Amino acid sequence: MRQNKRWNQQVVKKENKTLVLDSIRNNAPISRADIASLTGLNKGTVSSLVNELLGEKLIYESGPGKSSGGRRPVLLYFNQLAGYSIGIDLGVNYLLGILTNLEGNICHEKYVDFDNLTYEEILQEMIKMVDYLSAQTETTPYGIIGIGVGVPGIISNDSKILLAPNLNWRNIDLKEELESKFGVPVTIENEANAGAYGEKTFGIGKNHHNIIYVSVGIGIGVGLILNGRLYKGNNGFSGEFGHMTIEVGGTKCSCGSEGCWELYASERALIKSAQRNNIHIPDSKEISLEKLISLAKNGDHDSIQLFEEIGKYLGVGINNIINIFNPEQVIIGNRIAAAETWLKEPLRQWVENQTLWFSQKDLKVDFSALLTHSAALGVSAFAVEKFLLQAIETNEGAIS
Amino acid sequence: MRQNKRWNQQVVKKENKTLVLDSIRNNAPISRADIASLTGLNKGTVSSLVNELLGEKLIYESGPGKSSGGRRPVLLYFNQLAGYSIGIDLGVNYLLGILTNLEGNICHEKYVDFDNLTYEEILQEMIKMVDYLSAQTETTPYGIIGIGVGVPGIISNDSKILLAPNLNWRNIDLKEELESKFGVPVTIENEANAGAYGEKTFGIGKNHHNIIYVSVGIGIGVGLILNGRLYKGNNGFSGEFGHMTIEVGGTKCSCGSEGCWELYASERALIKSAQRNNIHIPDSKEISLEKLISLAKNGDHDSIQLFEEIGKYLGVGINNIINIFNPEQVIIGNRIAAAETWLKEPLRQWVENQTLWFSQKDLKVDFSALLTHSAALGVSAFAVEKFLLQAIETNEGAIS
DNA sequence: TTTGTTTGTCTATCGGATGTACAAAGTGTT
DNA sequence: AACACTTTGTACATCCGATAGACAAACAAA
Numbered sequence: 001m002r003q004n005k006r007w008n009q010q011v012v013k014k015e016n017k018t019l020v021l022d023s024i025r026n027n028a029p030i031s032r033a034d035i036a037s038l039t040g041l042n043k044g045t046v047s048s049l050v051n052e053l054l055g056e057k058l059i060y061e062s063g064p065g066k067s068s069g070g071r072r073p074v075l076l077y078f079n080q081l082a083g084y085s086i087g088i089d090l091g092v093n094y095l096l097g098i099l100t101n102l103e104g105n106i107c108h109e110k111y112v113d114f115d116n117l118t119y120e121e122i123l124q125e126m127i128k129m130v131d132y133l134s135a136q137t138e139t140t141p142y143g144i145i146g147i148g149v150g151v152p153g154i155i156s157n158d159s160k161i162l163l164a165p166n167l168n169w170r171n172i173d174l175k176e177e178l179e180s181k182f183g184v185p186v187t188i189e190n191e192a193n194a195g196a197y198g199e200k201t202f203g204i205g206k207n208h209h210n211i212i213y214v215s216v217g218i219g220i221g222v223g224l225i226l227n228g229r230l231y232k233g234n235n236g237f238s239g240e241f242g243h244m245t246i247e248v249g250g251t252k253c254s255c256g257s258e259g260c261w262e263l264y265a266s267e268r269a270l271i272k273s274a275q276r277n278n279i280h281i282p283d284s285k286e287i288s289l290e291k292l293i294s295l296a297k298n299g300d301h302d303s304i305q306l307f308e309e310i311g312k313y314l315g316v317g318i319n320n321i322i323n324i325f326n327p328e329q330v331i332i333g334n335r336i337a338a339a340e341t342w343l344k345e346p347l348r349q350w351v352e353n354q355t356l357w358f359s360q361k362d363l364k365v366d367f368s369a370l371l372t373h374s375a376a377l378g379v380s381a382f383a384v385e386k387f388l389l390q391a392i393e394t395n396e397g398a399i400s
Numbered sequence: 401m402r403q404n405k406r407w408n409q410q411v412v413k414k415e416n417k418t419l420v421l422d423s424i425r426n427n428a429p430i431s432r433a434d435i436a437s438l439t440g441l442n443k444g445t446v447s448s449l450v451n452e453l454l455g456e457k458l459i460y461e462s463g464p465g466k467s468s469g470g471r472r473p474v475l476l477y478f479n480q481l482a483g484y485s486i487g488i489d490l491g492v493n494y495l496l497g498i499l500t501n502l503e504g505n506i507c508h509e510k511y512v513d514f515d516n517l518t519y520e521e522i523l524q525e526m527i528k529m530v531d532y533l534s535a536q537t538e539t540t541p542y543g544i545i546g547i548g549v550g551v552p553g554i555i556s557n558d559s560k561i562l563l564a565p566n567l568n569w570r571n572i573d574l575k576e577e578l579e580s581k582f583g584v585p586v587t588i589e590n591e592a593n594a595g596a597y598g599e600k601t602f603g604i605g606k607n608h609h610n611i612i613y614v615s616v617g618i619g620i621g622v623g624l625i626l627n628g629r630l631y632k633g634n635n636g637f638s639g640e641f642g643h644m645t646i647e648v649g650g651t652k653c654s655c656g657s658e659g660c661w662e663l664y665a666s667e668r669a670l671i672k673s674a675q676r677n678n679i680h681i682p683d684s685k686e687i688s689l690e691k692l693i694s695l696a697k698n699g700d701h702d703s704i705q706l707f708e709e710i711g712k713y714l715g716v717g718i719n720n721i722i723n724i725f726n727p728e729q730v731i732i733g734n735r736i737a738a739a740e741t742w743l744k745e746p747l748r749q750w751v752e753n754q755t756l757w758f759s760q761k762d763l764k765v766d767f768s769a770l771l772t773h774s775a776a777l778g779v780s781a782f783a784v785e786k787f788l789l790q791a792i793e794t795n796e797g798a799i800s
Numbered sequence: 801t802t803t804g805t806t807t808g809t810c811t812a813t814c815g816g817a818t819g820t821a822c823a824a825a826g827t828g829t830t
Numbered sequence: 831a832a833c834a835c836t837t838t839g840t841a842c843a844t845c846c847g848a849t850a851g852a853c854a855a856a857c858a859a860a
Contacts, residue, residue: 007412007419008848009815016817033838042818047839064825070837071825154758162758210634222724226631233726234610237759240723245716245754248647248664257719257754264648316645319657323640324622324724326633354645354657358554358562359637408817409846416848433807442849447808464856470806471856 013049016041017392020049024059024078025103031065031073050076056391057082057141078103083142083387086133087380088126088149089191089372092166092218095122097129098376099136102145102384104202106373108136119169123177130182145387147178148187148379150194152217157236159188166218185390187382191215191334191375192239193230195368196223198378199331204369210327213374214241214318216336220262226325242266246316265313267335273306293339307342314343315350322355322363333368334375340367413449416441417792420449424459424478425503431465431473450476456791457482457541478503483542483787486533487780488526488549489591489773492566492618495522497529498773499536500780502545502788504602506773508536519569523577530582545787547578548587548779550594552617557636559588566618585790587782591615591775592639593630595733595768596623598778603731604769610727614641614718615775616736620662622721642666646716665713667735673706693739707742714743715750722755722763733768734775740767 016039023035030038036046053059060079064072080103089096093115099108110132112125126149134144151174153164161172178186189197196213199205205213211225220242224231232238242262243255250259263269267289274287279302281291295303318330336343344367351365368374416439423435430438436446453459460479464472480503489496493515499508510532512525526549534544551574553564561572578586589597596613599605605613611625620642624631632638642662643655650659663669667689674687679702681691695703718730736743744767751765768774 007415009409009412009817009846012408012412013816031838043839044819044841045817048816067826068837069827069835071839073838226626227629229627231626234728234763235726235758235761237726237756237761238724240726240756240759243723243756244720246645246648247659248650248713248716250648255756259647313648316648320644320720323643324638326635326637326640328634356637356640356643356655358635359640361635361637363634409848413847431807443808444810444850445848447810448847467857468806469804469858471808473807 014392016045017049017052018389020046021053021058021078021388021392024053024076028077029062029065029075031075033073035076058388058391080105081140083140083145084137085145085380085383085387086130086147087376087378087383088129088147089194089376089379090122090126090149090151090167092152095125095129096372096376097126097133098373098380099133100377100380100384102388104377104381104384106377108133109376119167119172122167123174126178127181130178142387142391144182144184146185146187146383147182148189148194148381148383149174149178150189150191150375150379152191152219152221155188155190155236157232161188185383185386187379187386189379189382190221190223190236190239191217192221192223193232194223194376194378194382195333195374196225196331196378197230197381198370198374198376199333199368200225201381202370202377203331203374204366205329205331208328210325211329211331212321212325212327213331213333214314214321215334215375216266216314216332217334218266218268220266220317222321224325241317241321244317244320246313246320261313261317265310265317269313270306270310270336273309274303277302277306279303279306289335289338296339296342304342307339308346310336310339311343311346312350315347315354318347318365319351319354322351322359326359328362329364329366331366331368333370335372337368337371343367414792416445417449417452418789420446421453421458421478421788421792424453424476428477429462429465429475431475433473435476458788458791479541480505481540483540483545484537485545485780485783485787486530486547487776487778487783488529488547489594489776489779490522490526490549490551490567492552495525495529496772496776497533498776498780499533500777500784502784504777504781504784506777508533509776519567519572522567523574526578527581530578542787542791544582544584546585546587546783547582548589548594548781548783549574549578550589550591550775550779552591552619552621555588555590555636557632561588585783585786587779587786589779589782590621590623590636590639591617591734592621592623593632594623594776594778594782595774596625596731596778597630597781598770598774598776599731599733599768600625601781602770602777603774604766605729605731608728610725611729611731612721612725612727613731613733613774614714614721615734616666616714616732617734618666618668620666620717624725626725641717641721644717644720646713646720661713661717665710665717669713670706670710670736673709674703677702677706679703679706689735689738696739696742704742707739708746710736710739711743711746712750715747715754718747718765719751719754722751722759726759728762729764729766731766731768733770735772737768737771743767 019039032046036043062075065075080101085100087098095112097110098106100106154162156162159175175186175188192215195215205211209228213223215221222239222241243260245259246261247259251263252258253260271287292303419439432446436443459476462475465475480501485500487498495512497510498506500506554562556562559575575586575588592615595615605611609628613623615621622639622641643660645659646661647659651663652658653660671687692703
């Protein structure tokens with residue numbers, strides 16, 4: 001039997017302390033009195049918890065606010081500068097690293113292209129990346145509080161990279177490697193899950209509790225935020241929507257199945273379809289997403305039609321998603337989001353016509369606001385969240 | 401902003417009390433000492449909570465157990481006879497009512513067939529059903545503790561029946577109707593969600609935390625148990641898998657879309673396919689699931705082939721489900737489960753060949769153990785769970 | 801009989817939330 | 831300027847419930 005949580009005053013205190021901290025994070029500037037009325041906690045309780053948080057430098061006081069007919073309140077702010085977090089988005093042929101403060105604001109970023117590197121070489125690139133970003137920090141109470149890495153592959157529940165097909169990786173323990181090198185907590189997460197979390201925390205998914213993030217790059221992955229929490233499945237393998245059958249007896253897929261969604265609606269599908277249709281790119285032999293986008297921008301009908309076809313097939317899968325999850329919001333992210341202009345309308349039409357009417361109630365279908373940064377921001381947010389939980393649990397009352 | 405939970409000792413006590421009660425429900429007979437070591441709670445704490453539960457007649461003590469070298473333990477049991485729960489499965493053309501004790505054992509059941517009744521008439525049948533079942537009870541501390549109803553339709557978050565297409569119902573407040581009539585809490589739930597909960601609580605899904613229950617009747621509905629909890633979506637409309645597109649450009653569906661799963665893998669699909677293939681039923685003009693099953697039992701190749709085809713298409717959708725959710729267990733339930741013999745093998749083959757290999761780790765695909773009773777048992781379980789929560793919250797210490 | 805173990809209760813203690821009182825710092829009115 | 835009234839944040843007594851440890855009762859094994 002699964003060991004259940006047992007409850008005592010310490011748990012109560014911890015939960016209340018995160019409740020107070022979250023009130024400040026979401027509503028700063030805010031006074032102690034307002035926190036009390038917002039959370040329902042007693043004024044005295046709030047006061048003592050706030051004082052602990054002040055001692056831990058996680059929040060700070062600023063000058064008095066406006067009076068509403070009585071004593072002026074002391075305004076509290078989340079101390080976003082208490083430390084830094086590093087988020088790394090590992091792509092199939094690139095590395096994007098960001099340095100953020102605790103509120104997810106990007107302080108520095110670095111982008112590295114590569115091609116056909118081995119695991120060892122990529123690891124070295126990552127270490128260089130972390131070193132570079134660390135060097136950009138100023139002195140803060142906590143320094144680098146953690147590193148998060150988004151990976152295009154299957155991550156097991158114990159944070160091992162089980163399989164990253166496009167990198168040709170298997171059974172790799174990147175977490176252990178980085179933690180022993182840098183001595184800070186490392187979070188490894190699937191790229192789609194990271195993107196979902198990024199959009200929920202900093203992007204267009206703020207204040208939503210049931211979000212489906214569809215990451216359309218070379219393939220398709222999906223991150224599921226259900227009831228406000230990331231759903232990862234029994235072993236951490238959920239969200240493999242790319243291989244959802246949408247056409248029985250359709251094209252054979254490398255996964256062994258047939259008619260998989262990503263054969264119709266991914267970046268790879270777009271390129272293949274462009275090749276089949278002999279789309280001509282000026283001054284180049286290679287067809288890429290960026291080049292097709294610039295063609296479309298110039299009003300090229302053939303490439304616009306390609307995007308519209310992709311938009312329709314995105315709609316097919318998203319229609320399924322909506323019927324399955326009845327989400328508040330569907331977010332389309334990753335590289336394809338740059339083609340929003342031409343995808344949006346055919347997608348909208350398909351969903352409007354095919355999706356059960358009641359499921360369309362209170363439904364939003366959006367494109368990513370963070371674009372290519374959602375995954376990196378997501379893993380950075382994971383690191384921040386993990387740090388804050390841990391900081392509250394080990395309540396020394398103050399830090400040295 | 402959503403009002404967060406606030407934590408204090410009362411909450412702690414309530415949670416610990418349910419923890420103790422659940423330990424007894426899952427591990428009876430069990431001693432106070434064993435509960436303490438199982439939950440991690442202090443012996444004294446357990447003792448006082450147990451005494452409250454004894455006073456509330458929710459548990460009872462029985463004679464001493466075997467000694468293991470010291471004082472003999474007093475064994476505690478869950479008092480399944482503290483009251484009765486009523487579960488009603490409302491089908492398109494039938495009503496199945498069960499009277500259970502608090503452990504989900506069926507004490508009485510009644511089945512009523514009907515055809516083309518109005519809402520008012522069905523309501524009367526239901527009231528008769530409840531009256532009949534109530535009359536079968538013996539005197540218990542709490543009597544009828546609640547009624548649950550499973551409905552083949554869309555239930556909104558406030559328990560209204562938004563749409564039940566096969567009954568031709570819209571916007572019906574059955575909960576209010578029954579509550580004011582009988583004066584006990586009424587739970588209305590979608591039939592697939594109810595079945596999922598039934599299987600998780602009493603059936604083959606016991607001790608699993610990520611269960612997908614596929615209810616295959618006239619249409620297809622799916623109940624999702626994710627992280628041990630029923631996931632209902634933003635408005636309560638989740639699980640409409642029946643209208644998942646599995647063949648773009650396929651057969652038109654009444655929902656407005658095309659190539660929907662239930663056009664290929666439901667009871668209705670089976671019947672239609674039998675008609676197309678001119679299956680001959682002896683002594684009858686009407687084709688029904690039951691008659692096809694009895695044909696198959698007699699070794700009729702044509703009907704066996706029909707079932708195998710349905711099995712394959714069930715596999716197509718279930719493959720998608722597995723890739724999406726990475727569940728621990730998929731349960732196929734409702735009427736089609738009676739044809740397990742002929743469905744099982746083609747389904748298993750499709751899943752084995754098409755599903756991503758890593759998603760098949762720790763995966764079970766089972767047929768319902770409760771067969772046609774899962775929905776009724778599920779809603780009955782909802783009522784029990786609601787009652788126990790409420791009983792623990794209003795801790796009078798004892799009942800009259 | 802002796803020794804050691806297990807069970808369940810009782811009591812003192814402790815941690816932390818709550819309620820109330822109160823001082824400090826405002827506003828508005830006369 | 832004097833006064834009443836509000837609002838904010840802290841201090842203190844109180845209460846609730848979990849915990850630790852002592853204890854007696856009930857048993858097994860030597």
